[in-house]
Amino acid sequence: MDNPQSVKVTISDWATIATAVATLLLAIVAALQDKIRAWIMRPNLEMSVRVAPPECHKTSWQFQTATGSDAAPCYYFHTTIENIGQTEAREVEVFARSLTRKRADGQFETVDRFTPMNLLWAHFRQPFLPVLSPKMPRMCDLAHVFHPNFQNNFGLTLPNATGLLLVFDLLVEPNNKGHLVSSGIYRLKLVLGAANAKPKEYELEINFQGQWYDEEAQMLSDGFGMRLL
Numbered sequence: 001m002d003n004p005q006s007v008k009v010t011i012s013d014w015a016t017i018a019t020a021v022a023t024l025l026l027a028i029v030a031a032l033q034d035k036i037r038a039w040i041m042r043p044n045l046e047m048s049v050r051v052a053p054p055e056c057h058k059t060s061w062q063f064q065t066a067t068g069s070d071a072a073p074c075y076y077f078h079t080t081i082e083n084i085g086q087t088e089a090r091e092v093e094v095f096a097r098s099l100t101r102k103r104a105d106g107q108f109e110t111v112d113r114f115t116p117m118n119l120l121w122a123h124f125r126q127p128f129l130p131v132l133s134p135k136m137p138r139m140c141d142l143a144h145v146f147h148p149n150f151q152n153n154f155g156l157t158l159p160n161a162t163g164l165l166l167v168f169d170l171l172v173e174p175n176n177k178g179h180l181v182s183s184g185i186y187r188l189k190l191v192l193g194a195a196n197a198k199p200k201e202y203e204l205e206i207n208f209q210g211q212w213y214d215e216e217a218q219m220l221s222d223g224f225g226m227r228l229l
């Protein structure tokens with residue numbers, strides 16, 4: 001049997017192969033360039049908290065009475081959301097997934113009344129922020145408290161609860177009043193996401209003493225505290 005002839009690859013053949021491979025790679029890159037650009041330039045959202053103005057501050061809420069109008073002193077507590085990515089985030093939202101309360105034995109138990117839903121963005125009170133540009137932080141309403149003399153004006157009551165109530169700024173106020181809690185240490189699980197960003201989960205510990213202090217500095221040191229775990 002004759003030996004098969006050996007195949008010799010010339011420099012010209014290697015050049016042709018290299019050209020074909022390069023052409024194929026360029027075609028793949030061209031087809032995927034939008035996805036590659038979106039992956040490299042995607043937004044990156046981060047949440048932070050700080051118990052100090054302007055994130056947490058004393059203000060007042062105007063409301064109508066039978067004889068005119070009045071102003072209820074209140075404190076507002078916010079989280080800060082920032083886009084540290086390289087392109088704008090669209091339809092940004094903060095979802096409150098669950099709430100637990102610390103028991104006397106140190107364990108945390110689920111607050112069954114709490115209804116998972118979105119929080120509201122500060123100032124315009126909507127669940128979705130249309131656009132969040134890079135390096136332009138925005139605040140999201142977390143919760144607020146009214147002066148105890150004005151709680152009844154807003155229907156803020158809970159069975160078997162006395163003292164100040166913390167009001168979570170949920171999308172709607174549930175009929176079971178799951179947005180209201182009395183004093184205690186709580187852990188709130190939050191999900192931060194956007195239409196074009198990967199969601200991130202956070203756990204926020206809230207220490208609410210159930211006491212009102214007229215001085216802002218004292219309220220933010222002795223009456224309310226929070227931290228990300």
